[in-house]
Amino acid sequence: MNNDGNASKPRTGGQTTRTGVWFVGARGSVATTAVAGCAAVTAGLHRPTGMVTETPPFDGTGLPSLSSLVFGGHDTAHSPLPKRADQLTDAGVLPHGLAPAVHAELRAADEEIRPGGPIPGDTRGDEELIADFAADLTSFCVRNALARVVVVNVSSTEPPPAPEDPRLPPSSLYAAAALRTGCPYVNFTPSTGLHTPALTTAAAAAGLPHTGRDGKTGQTLLRAVLAPMFVQRVLKVRAWSGTNLLGGGDGAALADPGAAAAKNAGKERVLTDILGHTPQGEVHIDDVPVLGDWKTAWDHIAFEGFLGSRMILQTIWQGCDSALAAPLVLDLARLVARSHEVGLSGPLPELGFYFKDPDGGPSGLSEQFTALLSFADRLRGTK
Numbered sequence: 169m170n171n172d173g174n175a176s177k178p179r180t181g182g183q184t185t186r187t188g189v190w191f192v193g194a195r196g197s198v199a200t201t202a203v204a205g206c207a208a209v210t211a212g213l214h215r216p217t218g219m220v221t222e223t224p225p226f227d228g229t230g231l232p233s234l235s236s237l238v239f240g241g242h243d244t245a246h247s248p249l250p251k252r253a254d255q256l257t258d259a260g261v262l263p264h265g266l267a268p269a270v271h272a273e274l275r276a277a278d279e280e281i282r283p284g285g286p287i288p289g290d291t292r293g294d295e296e297l298i299a300d301f302a303a304d305l306t307s308f309c310v311r312n313a314l315a316r317v318v319v320v321n322v323s324s325t326e327p328p329p330a331p332e333d334p335r336l337p338p339s340s341l342y343a344a345a346a347l348r349t350g351c352p353y354v355n356f357t358p359s360t361g362l363h364t365p366a367l368t369t370a371a372a373a374a375g376l377p378h379t380g381r382d383g384k385t386g387q388t389l390l391r392a393v394l395a396p397m398f399v400q401r402v403l404k405v406r407a408w409s410g411t412n413l414l415g416g417g418d419g420a421a422l423a424d425p426g427a428a429a430a431k432n433a434g435k436e437r438v439l440t441d442i443l444g445h446t447p448q449g450e451v452h453i454d455d456v457p458v459l460g461d462w463k464t465a466w467d468h469i470a471f472e473g474f475l476g477s478r479m480i481l482q483t484i485w486q487g488c489d490s491a492l493a494a495p496l497v498l499d500l501a502r503l504v505a506r507s508h509e510v511g512l513s514g515p516l517p518e519l520g521f522y523f524k525d526p527d528g529g530p531s532g533l534s535e536q537f538t539a540l541l542s543f544a545d546r547l548r549g550t551k
Contacts, residue, residue, distance in 0.1 A: 187232040188314040189501045190305060192342045193323030194241025194281045196417060197461050200252040201261060201494040203239050207273035208266055210235045218495030221502050229547040231502040240280030240308045242301065244287050249278040259460045261490050280308060294336050301345035316508055318501045319346040320354040321361055324417050327426025329360060340364050347374045352508045354500045355380030377507040379516040382524040385492040386485050387465035388435050392533040395442035398471060407470040408439055409449030415459035418489065438524060441531035461490050496522050510550040518543035
């Protein structure tokens with residue numbers, strides 16, 4: 169696949185310090201929360217709770233400021249961001265009064281959203297879709313005089329493609345457009361994205377930083393903390409089962425068995441990598457539409473102690489995925505943008521702290537956090 173353009177190069181005569189963040193799934197709950205949250209933090213209306221990049225270890229790393237981020241994206245949905253923000257307010261995701269306070273920023277981002285695809289009845293082939301998506305990225309960069317654009321996939325989970333399917337899955341079409349236009353790429357979903365043989369050569373040739381898959385926000389975050397405890401205390405985990413109750417777009421998407429399997433693979437991989445074996449038990453996902461953007465996750469852990477004592481640990485995690493994911497998405501956009509600026513390329517295993525399925529590196533959260541802090545030192549040293 170040829171690099172026809174380069175959306176990550178300044179297109180104006182002067183120096184530009186603005187960075188584009190292009191969301192795939194730009195009218196979804198995560199993207200809407202990220203746009204509203206970035207505007208709120210920039211205006212001093214709220215603290216950057218959950219944003220690791222806003223803590224002292226990241227001072228002096230040269231990350232793009234929150235105020236320099238310009239948002240746009242692709243989506244097949246038509247509800248404008250201000251309306252989505254109102255809906256999220258009604259659902260208790262966004263605080264009351266925030267949507268009107270950042271209405272201008274939401275409207276500006278919505279004006280930069282372009283139709284995604286393929287949609288039902290779409291007659292465009294893969295090459296035409298990739299070219300159209302790439303043209304949207306290039307136009308976004310030029311129109312806003314951006315130094316670079318980071319493409320972040322936050323769309324609904326798609327089922328894995330069938331081996332005999334001649335078409336690329338939608339997530340891979342967007343990833344291919346990112347490669348073609350010279351844009352670093354983040355896959356915050358378990359969808360295929362760059363993880364397909366069809367894009368292996370193009371990804372290597374592009375020389376771009378990329379990272380993912382599947383953001384680690386709730387149940388798997390807790391698993392990445394608890395599993396090392398059992399290993400370090402030499403307590404044998406016999407079984408680890410889990411259940412997720414969720415609604416909203418994620419609940420509907422994960423009602424598809426294929427999509428649920430893709431999601432659960434990352435949850436189970438964390439345990440296998442840390443424990444050194446795959447314990448008995450499965451993760452079940454139930455779509456409960458009335459829960460909206462809120463999720464309840466139960467884990468039941470059966471383990472064995474001294475002299476074969478049988479014990480149980482049960483956990484309950486209740487939270488809002490959009491509010492948990494949005495600060496991570498903003499962190500990743502800034503970290504990957506800075507990585508691109510200093511010339512890093514290829515997968516970034518140091519960002520495994522954020523993912524269920526990282527690009528190598530350790531699996532335990534503590535070790536991943538140490539790697540992330542070392543990465544901050546690396547970025548600081550390039551200044």
